Amino acid sequence: MKNEFKIITNLLPIQSRVLDVGCGDGTLIEALIKQKNIDARGIELKESKVKQCISKGLSVIQGNAETELSQFPDKAFDFVILSQTLQAFYQPENVLDELLRVGKKVIISIPNFGYWRVRTSLLFLGKMPVTKSLPDFWYNTPNLHMCSIKDFYQLCDKKKIKIDKIIGINNEKISSINRINLEMKNLLSEVGIFLIS
């Protein structure tokens, strides 16, 4: 299981109610159920991935999170997880609002556009960056709204969203991010994980 999922698993208390938005083949949901006895559900767009999830006995519904989170009541889940998908929505801000409505707390991870490799690619090569966490080219990437850790931090500020925790990932190394080390970590982290409410 990838590092990011291990960090998310650690953040969650046992037996909580969790919704994994864009859950893919259900790897994270499965881990949450097994390791922490969490009541974990998922929503996923791709039919083939949904089938994989259902075959594992996971409660995953096929649907588009952009339009279909409205079916869940307010605060239906203790935590809602969105792993590296926010940038792929047409209206990320609306999705963010919906996540915060459906979940008491939200865990969002973002591929950091402020990462130094991304910056140097643009600066020295003059090309849109292709990295481990951003593997697609500009013409076939699903990502529509790229942002940096600092961008998302400022969005939370602006929307008066409470940031409980930020964790940065650089290769296998993880570190805690706060207002003071934000500039530095924005340069050094490949992925940022936000716990917000």
Next chain:
Amino acid sequence: MNYKIENIKQIIVTKPLKLDCGQTIKNFPIAYETYGELNEEKNNAILIFHALSGDQFVTGINPVTNKDGWWNAAVGSGKAVDTEKYFIICANVLGGCMGSFGPKNLNDADNEPYGLKFPVITIRDMIRAQESLLEHFNIKKLLSVLGGSMGGMQLLQFCALYPDKTFSAVPIASTASHNAQQIALNELARQAIMSDPIWNKGNYYKDKKIPKNGLAVARMAAHITYMSDKGLQERFGRKLQEKKDYEFTFDADFQIESYLRHQGNVFVDRFDANSYLYISRAMDYFDLSKQFKNGLVEAFQNHKTKFLIISFSSDWLYPTKNSKDIVIALNASGANVAFAEIKTDKGHDSFLVNEPEFLETLKGFLDSNFEIFKNEK
């Protein structure tokens, strides 16, 4: 349609059953069939609900029609619903014509077939009538309930009435409430039957005649709704039936005409016209949300049942929207729900034919939930 009674298994329901229409029935037969073996722990039982024109003969050879069971594609040894692993029960619905209490049964009062004196029944009546089967087999909790189309309606009704009697549930290409178009299509079928002079207000049993023409037209109309535009076009297009050119008559020039006529003709041999009226009426009356003050959400409140809702992209009779409404209600009530829309051109009939994506999803769900259910205390 006349069957040898030795081919039919029946229980007699002795408990009086108060029907939704107000009448009470008792000591009535419910016919059923089983496949596979019930294990010692009694945790491998699956109850299947059949659709409008189905019966209890799910798989293998139907001993009455000598044709394949209606769900041979999904149920059988090594199939998605594996009879080597699971114990399958299916009952003929109340109002049916394959051994369960229905309009062609004799009325004790005058020793004549009931015909239209048979009480109008509902999906809820069907479910209450079938419940005795679980007692009969001494099964406390089923592994799963499965049903497509009207079978899915029965399934939702079953889950709403008996939330603790099944671990999981798979309504397929179904709805929680019959809508205007679905009622309209059933009314079309009923009018076709009732406008056949032989139907004679339901009194046709005595002369051993059946309202063949009316019932066949009803079946033809229904059959069109089970297929998709694209599926029909690919299979039949404008192909002619064993001829080179138009004959300039009203015989079946086109293959699609010939096909529908054939479907109509074979149906009248196995299905009772009055049963068709009664069962289609029950579907029209079905609106699960009406049974609860706060609507559909309340129907599943605090349920532990694990649901898998399945719809088919080209099904226009019970479209994905109907299934999604069930998913939304289940999510709103906090129930445990999975949902998949299968992409296919095979229309409403997709659940009855070999549709690999569907069958694999169903198998994966059942097998993984069997493991979870076995380990549950």
